[in-house]
Amino acid sequence: MNVAEIRDALRQTYALPSGHQKVERLELLATAAKAVEDRSLEAEVLLTLVQAYEYGAERDRMPVAFGRLLQIHDDFPAEVGAFSHRIHWQLKWMSYYLVLNPAVPLATIHRWLDELQNRYRQRGHSPRPVLDLRSLLAQHLGDDEAAAAAMESSISAPRDQMADCDACEGSGWGTWRVTAGDDAGALDYWTPLIDGELSCAEEPHRVLAKALLPLLRTGRTEDARSAFLRGYSLVRHNVSLRESVGYHIEFCALTGNEARGLEILNEHASWIMKQHEDVSQRVGFVGGVVVLLRRLVMLGHGGIRIGDLTLETTLARLEQEISELCARYDARNGSSVFSERVAKRLAQEPLADRLPLGVPATLPQPAGRAVPIPPKGTDSRLDDLVAEARRLSETRHPHAERAWERVAASELPLPGIVVAEVEYAKALSLVDSDPGAAYDALLAAAESFDRLADTAKGLEARGAAALTRFQTGDQTGGEALAESVTAQAESAYAAGELTSAEYLTARRAGPLMAMTALAQQENPAEAELKATHALLEAELAVAVELAVTERMAMYHDLLARVSLPLGDADGARAHLRAAVTGYLEAGQPWRATNPASLLGELALGSDDPQAAEEFASKAITYGADLVPHGQTAQLSSLLVEAISRQPGRERDLVGAALTAAARWDGLSEPDTLHNTFTAARAYHRLERHAEAAALFEDVIPRVEIPYDAPVIAMTRGQYGASLGQLGRHREAAEQFLQGAELVQNDADQRAMHAELAWSAAEALQYSGQTTEALAAYQRAAALWTELGQLTPRIRCLRSAAWLLHYMGEPDSEEHPDAERPGVAEMRAVLTELEELAEHSPSEEVLAELTETQQQLERMITDSFDEYDDVD
Template sequence: MEIRDDAGFFAALDANEEQPYGKARTARAEELVTVAERMGNDENLAWALLRLITAYNYGGESPRTPVPLSRLLGLWDEHPEGFDEQLTHHLFWDLKWITSSLLSVPEVPLTAIRGYLADMERRYRTAGHSLRPVYQSRFYLARHIGADAETTEAFEAWLAADRDRLADCDACERREQARWLIARGRDADALELLAPTLDGALTCAEEPQVSLATSMLPLVREGSPDRARAHHLRGYRSVRGKVSTYAAVAEHIEFCALTGNEGRGIEILAEHRAWLARPQSDPSDHSDFLAGVAVLLRRLVAVGGPELVVFEDTTAGGLGETVERELFEIAARFDARNGNDAVSARVRRRLAAAPVADSLPLGLRSVRVASRAAVDPAATTVSGRGVAELLSYARELDEQGHPRAEAAWRDYAAAARALGQDVDPFALAAITEADGIELVEEGEFAAGAAALDRAATGYLAADAPGRAVGAEVRLAMARFRADEPDALALFDAAQVKAGGFLPDDAAPLALVLHHRAIVALAGEAEDADAILTELHDLGRDHGLRHRQSAALHIRAERALQADRTTDAEVDLSAAITLCREAERPWLACRPLFLRSQVRMRLADPAAAEADMRAALETAAFYTEPQFPVGHALTMLANAIGAQNRPEDALPFALEAAHVFDDEGDPEMAAACRRGAVGMLFGLGRDAEAAAILEELLPEVEEHHGPEHAMQERWALGLCLRRLGDTREAARHLAMAAETAVKVADRATQAELAVAAAHALDDAGMAPQAQAAFGRAIELLRAEGDVRETVRALRAKAWNIASGTDREDPSGVDRAVALFAEALRELAGAETGAGAADEGATMVAVERAGTHHQLAHLLARADRLHPARAAADKAATAYVAVLPEEADGYLDAVQLAARIEAFGLDERPAAVTRLDVALKVCATSGITAVEELTELREELDRS
């Protein structure tokens, strides 16, 4: 559209302001400068140049700002009288950007930058402004060139100077000050400086999202990994793909690289891969981005080797070389300009950063980076004596039944082979047995049984017949789990052999009885109690406390099957004590795990938490390989959550999801994430909840079916609505409502239809909202839910009225008709409600609320007489439900009184109304009547 006058020009400027920063907005800003030049109006040109400077600065082209800024200064110097107060303020504001813009281009000489700084200082002094922005710019220059003394001096002058209207916003200043402190190793001081921004007290166009990114690594180093994770989840959503927060994206990549989340780092890099080939900002910003990427690629090489595939056509090593080559080329350009290696040195320090955490679960599903193969033990030189020591150590652990015994046997065998020595036959049998057990656990029953058969033969060859029986009973268990018909006969044969070692060695028989008890627990033996008693007594009589403990553990499981919870707790407590007395504390993991569940059933979540913590700590300390860590973490989160401590429970839910990801159990991982989302939503941490849901939704849609997808969209829509992202909230809730029609019951359909209608209303999509409210009303009526039907009718009425032009009364009339419909709905419900029951109270509250809202709607439409009548009815209706509905009563009275006093010029009636209301409040025990009293006094004065 051709711009013909000033009004059209400024309308075009304002329209461009609504566009996102980037190439398109910048191109339009340049066009408008040309338009302003053609119009020959200096004021128009000044505004166009200001908007172009802003587009350059936030659109990744800040090095181009000096040209329009110089033109703007020329206009000011020639005709300062043509600049009003607002234009003048913008001119001096934009002067602050010149130093950073010029610093970011290595081809601009330092002398030119210092010249601009001197000119900036002169102009600020002449205009009488604080020199705080000047000192800030001097700080940027000194920091960039590595002049430590000058940097400190400028930093202190910056902080000491007065803040006036031209100072950067407090949040932005604090961020840059914090970054300098972080570079000097002062993480705690930096976080203290950032605290108001991180807590939401300070905000601006770039904050808090950029400070969230800056704070993540310092938080981990200072021992607050949970806050760091929260800042990643909150912050990344706000910086993704935005060139104005170029460096913050790199900080998120670097954070992932240094916290064991390399897979997540790859995903973020993939979303911004185009930035590698086509820099979106100046050399300085691009260097920051490349440095964050280089940190990630170095970690990937360290973890998975240089041939690790990052993208389909790219390896970590190859891409890392390319990125670092470009990175150091840019640094060299800056060094040449600056006359030192300060920039290159900073890059080298950043790339040498060590991980700050082995693994910090983020709650997001990401690709797992496979670690490179461990160093081949055969390549390790081990002395003969060392091999003997390894063999002795393995035997010691094996005799204890220690969970690390298997690893010890393997270490010994590898060392022996490395020296060309024969491996001890017992060791070979033990390793083969361990292989068989692992195969059975993985469901490979036939292969596992074959390995266990070989192990039994190996033990016999090693003159260990008792251990051979152990391998045979495990073989029988493998056959049992595979539903083989000969399994029970194999148990019988093993038990006969084991009995032959008595009375000298009861261990083989105890192992057989232990496995038979497990079979009995599955309901495959009629004499289960007898087997458990025999195992318990054998363990007691022969000093095998760990087998005695096992009998009690299994008996506790049988008690739980029979709902004898208290008996189960007693047996488990005794089992735990026996494990410790046997000096095999690692065996206490599972009874602790089960007792925790029992104590949850007994409504003692604090004791359940203590047990599960103890189980996890014991399993981790002794490296218990079969312990169900993911389930334990999930149950620990549940126990803590049951004590109303969701913030404490959250890290365990997220860690559980991480564990299930590693174990290849996506359903449990998704369930844990859903639980975490519920905690976050309850804590009001909507941005984090939304981040997890956005990552989870595609997987749920692909693998978990429409009902689960509906639930995730519902939750995501509610999060986004609370975050103010109304369009996206409406989209997700509307899609969830559509799915609900196919997969959900009528009550759920109704609830989702209401949520979608409200979201569509928030987003300004009136026709869609009205249709959604209509559908919701239909469903709610079918459900017989009077209260929600009335509320939906009122919401639909407001939706219609809010889009009505005052010149057209039909919209208000339709809204009033809906309020009348709501009142009829309540009248119908009242006939079925007794005077004292809950239904009657609901009807009274909703009737009062309906009159009350109708009064406000009519007042907004300047229909004052019916508005007063509705407010009067509301106040009268509220009296029946005082003091609980005191807020509604007080507002209705004030509304009616204000209409009378200021709209209808009936002040005596308003005074009388207020006097009556004050008496009602006194009678009802309502003391918060300040607003009524103030209005009464105001009417007296007038």
């Protein structure tokens, strides 16, 4: 190849994406350039090759090319002098990658660092970047004192043209502090990058990934979630940032988002297999993957396949690989510091049970994984199991049934009374699924208790049977049995055979039947409501007299639910508060969940969102994973609604909505999606557009599920606005156009249609789709005309005029006297405003008239050199 051919081929490589193909092309050109006599050309090719190695994740191949580059720089200073700055800039970065490469001996690294220092000193450059690299090497060697001394000297040294950008320097300083175990110090250095004050080509991409766990460890949970949502989209599929992808996978593994981590891993499955890449990036990526895979295997998901292998097999291979890579670093460094740090990373325990990150991802049920059964044990072990089961039963604990199952599974001989208690627990477990069978089983259990002379348990079981019989439709039989049980309980209590609590338990069937009868009617009669209310008050009076707190709480709870349809909201609130207090005093906080929830709903209905939030939060706490998942999900939605009605609470709303979305997952897809959209909109209002866009992107394909057309259109508009703020104008235009299409035939949504059309026009313009933008502006102007809205209509017409202006001038030969199209359009707008000012003057008209006059003057004198953002 001759010089011209090489230059032409070099220009073509600039359009190639980073990767091995680009590297191979440039290596061929470097060989060809060495054969010609143009050393400037060879230097340019080598510099381009070095950058391709860097961004193609093949940085360990940089030194050979750089050695040749320095040689021709020194031998041919006149020819290569124009590239001197670039060469010494890249020399710094090449030295950085040498430090990270375990294949490079320490002596070689020191030699290159000395070479860098000498060359910088000769040219009068600051030692700042050299000292930074010496600190990095000391960090790798575990010499904290030397690392600190070098870094502090680097920070205090003057900045010059060879210093890294502020963003890169801040990133390195934070990494130094994390390595030293100082999360807070690291975050201090990283704050300008996390907050968006500093940025560059690969920052804050890297910092957002590295800061995930430090943010979580320092209690900044919401900031950690934000960093994930913003950061993952920046590093996704970027081979030169695969270490950062590994940090995101690790974060998922340690925050209860193992399924999301597996999704990310599947997206980058091709990276799992060994490829030619720099080792430090490999360790960073694989380390995060191993943290995830260990977690998944521990949870019983080792059989899931990724590619051709199971997760368990993949984990074994990657653990072996990372062990070998660590051994290479330890051998190079002469210590075990590196492998110890990696081992500590791989052994991390979860930092959060569940930190919702967006649309929940769900893992399949582990194959062959069952609830563990207690091992065979001794009689003392059985005594412990029985004691625990009885304790849970006495407090009506939701886990009582499971406790009796453990007793039954102990495989030890059970005493007769324990057999009867196990039978009773099994009978109760059938009430919801098969009430007929439950009735028979409850009577059988009662008979067993009778034979064992356990009067209290026998009456309790018969009372439960009476209620079950009533629920099956045999109301007469149920009432008769309940009356019989109550009579027997009164006699036994009078004889001292029952405690107060046992007596109240035996007679509860009657009041509960009355409540069941009300629940079976859509609109029960007032007389029946009052009768039930009186019955409950009577039972409450007995419970108060006998000082049985749990029963007092239960009857307050039931009275509240009868008071509401009777129109006594204040009375209902008083009963609900008493119920909450009573359940808590009785040591049954999970039973306080329902009355606290209802108090929250009443507060929200009374336009007191702060009280509603307080009650909903307490109800969730009371439930503490002991109430059904659906109930917790409902409470979470109540909390979201309460927070959403309080201005300025968007940041809190994000967390509440994403938590609600996670709790609805698997129960209700519309609720899952709605709450995720709620979080996205909260981020949008906070102007946290990267986070908003990340959430919108996840759920917008399913937006039709929870919403009707106008709300879908509004949602697409919000997503489009966030995309526009991120500079993703083509995607924004698509969202605005789809939203506008949804409401174009809805007479009630004409204003929204016009707004979306206008937004689409602006996005089309910014994305370079000029012809489409012109049509959209004209369409939006027509819509504003229909709505009688002057200002937005005029602004759309002015924008259209500027587009016409820059789309080209008229043919001066065919139409020498023709006015430019944009000028003619702007003049038409001005004429209309002048007429309005004459016949219907207003502040609005005069303001737009003045602005249009000014823009027309600018357009007439415009030289087409630059497009001004005007409307």
